[in-house]
Amino acid sequence: MSCKCEDSEKMIAIFTLVRDRWKETGAEERLGPIFSFATDGDSTCRPAGHQLFLKTELSVTSKLYGTLSHMQGLNLATGEGWCTLLRNRKGMKLVNGHTVNSAVLACYLAWLPDHVGTSITAF
Structure with missing residues (x-):
């Protein structure tokens, strides 16, 4: 490159x-x-x-912060317009052996206001 x-x-x-x-x-x-x-x-x-x-950290006021911040090894930062391994079906392995993938993320995204069904899977 x-x-x-x-x-x-x-x-x-x-x-x-x-x-x-x-x-x-x-x-x-x-x-x-x-x-x-x-x-x-x-x-x-x-x-x-x-x-x-990795320019924007998940806000402590986010409904997801309380859950995701306790996941050891999970980086809560992302960039503008870029997706992360969390959106991949395979996901990513955390230090504790658990996997966070798009299905797990979708469950948490459902907690956000104005996000249901198709709005979660659309991106």
Whole structure:
């Protein structure tokens, strides 16, 4: 993806460009949203990915916070317009051996105001 001479700001621009072009070209409508983004974890990609994909922490006032904050190993941060492993059917394994996946997440999303059935599964 890169020649490894970029700094983290340039990598953020590259990641953002990929995300934006996915939407602008209609790929999201035809193929679905981007649900995962991976890097090789080098010293440029790692901070760029962290800054872009982990920028917003789940609010303590959220109805989900009380439950999700007690799940050891679960990162409560996400980025704008990016999905996480939680939305995948396989989900992600937590340190305690439990799996959090889209089905589990859907149960908690049902607690949010204005979210029922199709509004939960639509994204």
